Amino acid sequence: MARTQVGIIGAGPAGLLLSYLLHAEGVDAVVLESRSRDYVEKRVRAGVCEHPTVELLRDIGVGTRMDAEGLPHHGFSLRFDGEDHRIALSELTGRTITVYGQQEIVKDLIAAHEAKGYPVEFEVSDVELHELDTENPHVTYRDVDGVARQLDCDVIAGCDGFHGVSRPTVPAERVKFFNREYPFAWLGVLARTPPSHEELIYTHHERGFALHSMRSPEITRLYLQVPFDEKIDEWSDDRIWSELSARLATSGEFALREGPILDKGITPMRSFVAEPMQYGRLFLAGDAAHIVPPTGAKGMNLAIADVRVLSRALVELLQHKRSELAQSYSDTCLKRVWRAEHFSWYMTSMLHVDPAADDFQRRLQLSQLRYTAASTAAATSLAENYVGLPFE
Template sequence: MAHTKTVTRVSTQVGIVGAGPAGLLLAHLLHLRGIESVVLEARSRDYVENRLRAGVLEQGTADLLTATGLGERMRRQGLVHDGIFLRFAGRSHRIDFRELTGKAILVYGQHEVVRDLVAARLAYGGPLRFDVDGVRVEGLTSHRPTIRFRDASREEVELTCDFIAGCDGFHGVCRPSIPPSAIHFFEREFPFAWLGILAEAPPSSTELVYAHHERGFALLSMRSPTVSRLYLQCAPNEDLGDWSDDRIWSELRTRLATRDGFALKDGPILQRGITPMRGFVAEPMRFGRLFLAGDAAHIVPPTGAKGLNLAVADVQWLAEALGAFFRSGDETLLEQYSARCLQRVWKAERFSSWMTAMLHRVTGQSDYDYRVQLAELDYIASSKSAQATLAENYVGLPFS
């Protein structure tokens, strides 16, 4: 006799696919509004909590985390930066965010944000399932869409929801579940990448340094008073095996050098990897009762430090819209969600693309274009108005 496969059927108000910062923060914001959710994640908890990503929080992001009870460890360990340095032609020029905008940024690793969110989720007992497999989203235009998956014990589960939030990243299952005729993609691949390292070395600067050099871009960042994060522009198909520790440090010293003898502090390299540079936007960010948020809907080149912050803006607005619906049945904000998010997304794409074009060398670049880059940098260094434009975008445009 054939055995019938047992399926466990459960329901919730909002099914959230993806336990990155977008999915976890959305779950937290919904919890504060008394809205139930279930968070599903294909990876393990250890992987999610230790996956290194960007660590620059806009003023609005840091304020939101604090206001929603997630800021205790961030306030203790995060590094407040009141500006950044632009470095070109052997000289550094500081952009004073505090003076220009009254705001600052906070350096606090994305994996640390995720750890805080996981801890908060578990503290109030919100359903959070890691190591799920075979996720499928179905019935997206019905009033009760479904998420089917196998849990960590490989049991088949059918989760029925009022809404589904696709927070499962660029390679997730939610966006591809939208019919091709219902969504448009805007993409740009940049002809270079970043070779990034995490090093056990004290930061060589009190604030981030964005360096333009004839050999290519370099970025000096940090994770803590004892750990540095540094990047080098490289080819997209770069072989990490060709980059020894000595070669990496030598190239960083060359590109970050100044005429007044800047000294780069080095140390053991803990991690290294290649980060591709791309821009991507999916429009609209909604199909039926599926809402996309974060990297599932958009990718920005990392030069402007906008990825995590865009995800935070998305889910803040989505939580507000879902809150209005569950309070009164009003779908106005849900209908406005995509357009509202995309207005901010495209401004972030513009800013990130501008920063990228200004700071990176392109293979075959003409002397003319190189001189234009230097002129652009010199204009920013000498103009308070130009600095104010950069600062306003970097610290973060208002969420509302």
């Protein structure tokens, strides 16, 4: 039997960052992760870091590699009617975003934990949470060698994602779920080829949405809207490149660079919020509490915003015996969560082709795109949400 102040379930960006922030303030924490270290360091996820996320990582001393290898972006393109319409993020907001893969942030945080000796246990199994409605919750699990363990805690943080064990542990009558599923999905590919454009391209096309992104000067990340029940084996590499070329085409000079596809998969689209984000001594953060469609690039950034709030609340609770911030954790986070939910829904509905939409709805959609591209006020609203609203 072991003891820590905060047991953290999940070694994604949320769990690792929470652990690092807590240790910096003298609060003990242990991170438990069901996957291997190699898996979590290679798991390809989000790549857009909001301005507040970048500033936070720099402030705590884990932004060195991000600053060296990340790609700052001062704008992105809205592409529709075969034309590019640039949203000038820096000019409109004075801030930028940085393209730097979630797995790279995970690598940086794991390395920082290793350097300071902060505990992270990988490949644990049979994780169960107990006595959450008391002041002495605990976690039982099996370690990498299959040995049964118990971790006694003051607090448990559920940072284990949408399919993790933390949220289902909350009694059904103590949580309310808000859920919306979309009638399409994203087919994402990682290709070994230089990006075809210096900035991200969000494309509305009659055949469906497409996104041109990147992970480095040599690696391109691309997405296609596909039916929600599509099978990945129906998409050969040639078909993927052909469809990307058709949707990203413009009336001007644009050539899509092709290359070997290193990875491909299909991601469903959903909006989801669990309220409240806390139950007793269990606090949910990141995808364990909420999901946004990836169109607005908010998922990882929301998780980081959550644990920034949670770390301060837990320092107050455990170091200073003041519970006000812990009690208001859910209400504080949900203000930002619902803003991000709305923005992500807005971007998704503006750019994707809804198979059930009639001609009236599709003309409204084009009208919104044209207004956003032409109006400084509309473009500024989009830009300030995209680069990330300031932390409270």
